Amino acid sequence: MLPYLNTSPDASVKITKIETVNPNDLMGSLMLLRIHTDAGIIGHGETYYGPGATAALVHDWMSERLLGADAMSVESHWRFFYERFGNFGIGGAEMRAISAVDLALWDILGQVCNQPIYRLLGGPVRDQVPVYNSCGNPNYGRRPGGKPGWPGYGNLGEPGPLNDSYQLFHDPVGLAQELIEEGHSGMKVWCFDQAAHRSGGMRISLEDLNHAIKPLQKIREAVGDKLEIMIDGHGFFMLPAALRIAEALREIQPLWLEDILKMDNLETLADFRKQSRMPISASEMLLHRPHYQRVLETNAADFVMVDPTWAGGISETVRIAHLAQGYNIPTTMHDCTGPLTLYAGIHVNAAVPGCCYQESVRAHIRSFYKELIDELPVIENGHVNLPTRPGLGVKLHDEVFNSDRHGYRVSQL
Template sequence: MRLTGIETIIPGDGSPLPEIVFVRVHTDQGIVGHGETYYTPRAVAAYIHEFLAPKILTLGSASPEAVWELGYRTASRFGGRGLELRALSAIDVALWDALAVSVGLPLHVVLGGPSVDRVPVYNTCAGPSYGKSWKIGGGATGAGRFEDYDAFLQRPGELARELVAEGFAGMKIWPFDRFAHRAGAQHIAPEDLRAGLEPFEKIREAVGSQIEIMAEGHGLWSLPAAKKIARALEPFQPAWIEDLIVADNPDALAELKRSTTIPLLVSEYLMSRFEYSPIIERGIADQVMIDPTWCGGITESRRIVALADAKRLPVTFHDCTGPFTLLAGVHLGFSSPNASYQEVVRAYLSEVYPQFVDDLPKPGRGAYVPPTRPGLGAVLQTDVVDRPGVEVQLTGKR
């Protein structure tokens, strides 16, 4: 199977996912693979069509490993991470999808799975417009069925009971973010700390230990403030603290870890095994979070999974982005013996992703079971490219 074309599709500013860029790879067998990445979609598309795609297409090969090595080594001359690795991630996911479709097998089987029979899910408590209006210090609110951001702030106990009834293994919340703009997030005031703890307290009062709570920080805080928040959270026994500080300094992360009894998760913000390796090797992370459409695709995610497994660390897969990110994580989970969770946003599963793909596999009673359709198991709806404001560009041919 040979690669003939690489296509980008940007839904545009009016879309519920305005920051996403979908990528399709076309092959000489007529098989189309799907991928995506998130943030600065036009910049990603420009990099793909002006630089990356022409080089990849000279290979002809649709081999994910060959394409990955060419894309990474070429971009490494000018940094290689950030936008460049996100673009390569999207193409890599699409290539693996095409490969699995070409042999008629689910991707996790091609990757050697299933190694587990279920992957538990937790709900990130955002609403359906989160991707459209997320900002530092908050999240999208509204009056929809699954406005979980508003719910965890205004009625956390009720939300927890609802999620327990639906079978979710955990719920992720970020009640401290709204205070981070004060004093440049260098410290947190006592009254803000108390207000941030209230949702944790009310969740435990409502459901006890029936659900895990994950504490998200979006990398907003200074180290002293993060240590203060972590210590204050200890009585509520969160499953982990996540990105209370930016995950760019292993020494700072190690100090945060030493300051608390709460497990430390690190981090969807990291890109490539070269950034994960020192965190894992030094024993800084208690759990490893991977985003397959940011960190280097399926190819690089597998390497990071192996690094974590060598240290007997669990991995969990990120999604608060798009349907192909979610599906890539699900298939990686079923081919990873150390998979612990798949992140989902129930508002996205019910209200956003169905606007782009049909027959999206969904979890049942708090867990995914191994998908059975070939490849990732979903494709873009045929009319997506014809919708108003959608930007489509192709290098090569279909």
């Protein structure tokens, strides 16, 4: 017996070609991937940040194992890459590359079986997935000239449709009422970023604090408890500033505080949770199961948040969600990047009982997603419908993989 076979004697679907591309005219940090097979089935994947680095790992390392291999040996490929990359550090680009490939392999498996991925994960435990809106804008995460953006430094947008991040500070009540009319049950905001840019996160002034929470106070006064509010701090702050923020937010009663602190010391995060007496979410910044296990063991979070295209794909995301469920901690799915991240999260949410919420960005879905995928997710009354097509239930447009496009690479037999 050989462990982690790259093919099996009865393999009926073999990998023949791998394509990657960076559609920097649409989103500078996005890496899209397609895995082709000799059966004519194509699997789709993506990840976000460092698109050149992740594509290099796929073509210069991972393709040697994948080309000619069994496309349906999803777990065997995942474990092999995880263990080999672990020899020189598993985080960062390595885990994102594994994530993109894992999505594509699950997509292939679903298409071969003619079933949506959530059915292969044990079947749906819910017929719709609750979503909340992250208040970005059509250009959030997108910069002129296709330059990648720094996390936590996205622009606030400008007046106009779907410019939720701008509207938060200029017409917060109108924004909240609009989201309620659309059926959303929750909104996520990152209203402390500008303060962090000025102070470096070591402290936050009362002036900055009051400026940041004023829109939230107006929303609570106007709509009461009709909307959950989540706060994202983008990992900017140290403990004293984080505690000051938490105390100021107490009257808002947020559903959770997310990444107010950096995620580099989980003991401090647990201390923050204990001192603040506020619900804590942690965090898409964590990149695989051992990280999340430490969060759970140290009682550092009330919610676990996972990004399926950063933390090891659908395979590892499901394992993290089941792990958290064993601690009676619910799991939520992160999304503020590309469309396949959203679809992967929907599948995990559909199949794992301990999952409770899916992040979505209406400004992305309604602006540029149509230029990448052949079917937009259907969100109604604060819920997204489960995909019905096999695999991921969505395909990247063929023209996205034009060989003249920025960052296009191909490896094939």
